[in-house]
Amino acid sequence: xxxxxxxxxxxxxxxxxxxxxxxxxxxxxxxxxxxxxxxxxxxxxxxxxxxxxxxxxxxxxxxxxxxxxxxxxxxxxxxxxxxxxxxxxxxxxxxxxxxxxxxxxxxxxxxxxxxxxxxxxxxxxxxxxxxxxxxxxxxxxxxxxxxxxxxxxxxxxxxxxxxxxxxxxxxxxxxxxxxxxxxxxxxxxxxxxxxxxxxxxxxxxxxxxxxxxxxxxxxxxxxxxxxxxxxxxxxxxxxxxxxxxxxxxxxxxxxxxxxxxxxxxxxxxxxxxxxxxxxxxxxxxxxxxxxxxxxx
Numbered sequence: 392x393x394x395x396x397x398x399x400x401x402x403x404x405x406x407x408x409x410x411x412x413x414x415x416x417x418x419x420x421x422x423x424x425x426x427x428x429x430x431x432x433x434x435x436x437x438x439x440x441x442x443x444x445x446x447x448x449x450x451x452x453x454x455x456x457x458x459x460x461x462x463x464x465x466x467x468x469x470x471x472x473x474x475x476x477x478x479x480x481x482x483x484x485x486x487x488x489x490x491x492x493x494x495x496x497x498x499x500x501x502x503x504x505x506x507x508x509x510x511x512x513x514x515x516x517x518x519x520x521x522x523x524x525x526x527x528x529x530x531x532x533x534x535x536x537x538x539x540x541x542x543x544x545x546x547x548x549x550x551x552x553x554x555x556x557x558x559x560x561x562x563x564x565x566x567x568x569x570x571x572x573x574x575x576x577x578x579x580x581x582x583x584x585x586x587x588x589x590x591x592x593x594x595x596x597x598x599x600x601x602x603x604x605x606x607x608x609x610x611x612x613x614x615x616x617x618x619x620x621x622x623x624x625x626x627x628x629x630x631x632x633x634x635x636x637x638x639x640x641x642x643x644x645x646x647x648x649x650x651x652x653x654x655x656x657x658x659x660x661x662x663x664x665x666x667x668x669x670x671x672x673x674x675x676x677x678x679x680x681x682x683x684x685x686x687x
Contacts, residue, residue: 421579422623422672423630425572426665430631432565433664437657439561445650452520452528452546454535460516468540472518475534477527482519489514515542573668576623577676613677620673624666631665632658 454472465483472481490512518541522531532544598608636654643651 417579419619419623419626421572421576422620422669423626425569425576425672426624426627426668427630428565428572429569429668430627430661430665432561432569433661434631434635434657436562436565437660438652439557441652442650450525450528450546452522452532452535452544454518454520454538454541455543455545456516456518456540457542458515460540462516464540468518468538471538472520472535475531477522477524477531478520479523480521484517484519486512486514486516489517573672576672577679579676582680612680613674616673616675616677616680617670618673619676620669620671621666622669623672624669627669628662628665631661 456468462485469481469483472478493514518535520531520535522528528546532546535541535544632654635658639651639654642649
């Protein structure tokens, strides 16, 4: 296709956007709102997944052994533990090491523990277990409980379940919101392009009479929708970039322990999705209008 033909297409598309007036502005704003909602959902979902992974990496099962456990059987015990499916790592913790850890955690309050330990170490030997997927923590815990020397298995199952439920809930609600806003954007763009087609109906009829092909007539309207999408995506990307960069900096200052993703790490992926979404929304709106109202 010649460069002059593409220049004609883009000129006509730009004129169509300018002639749309307030409706063109409404089309761009509808796409901006839809893509901004998509950006918010993506950023929130990425950060929740990151937080979940951080917490999951800190979670572990602890199998407390019977008081009279004979360490002669330590190697045999660890072999059985590591043979359990989905066990990523396992470490034997002696009661002496456990007591030392507890004293370090308690700090100045460890005097009470030392007083209680004068008659003997109150802690049992234990095995700390990491799993390759937190969804299998319950399954691994049950398998550990069936080992003869294990008296009790402890882990924070509620934390994993709440984080997983929260992430799934946000994904579902966010997806529904994005779908609704995207549908509204499609309709707005379709109405804008439809009015442009209606305003130029006589010109289109003349072009058909002189032999213009359907593709030659359709391309300017399709590019008009794509330009709407790119304009809306550009505004949404800029808003998301500035907003998340500012929010991440404020959270890092006030809540440094919250594990947020760095802006550069997450916003590049979000920008790619927004520009692709903008093009799809704009082109989709144009195609809907062309199919319904362009009778050539």
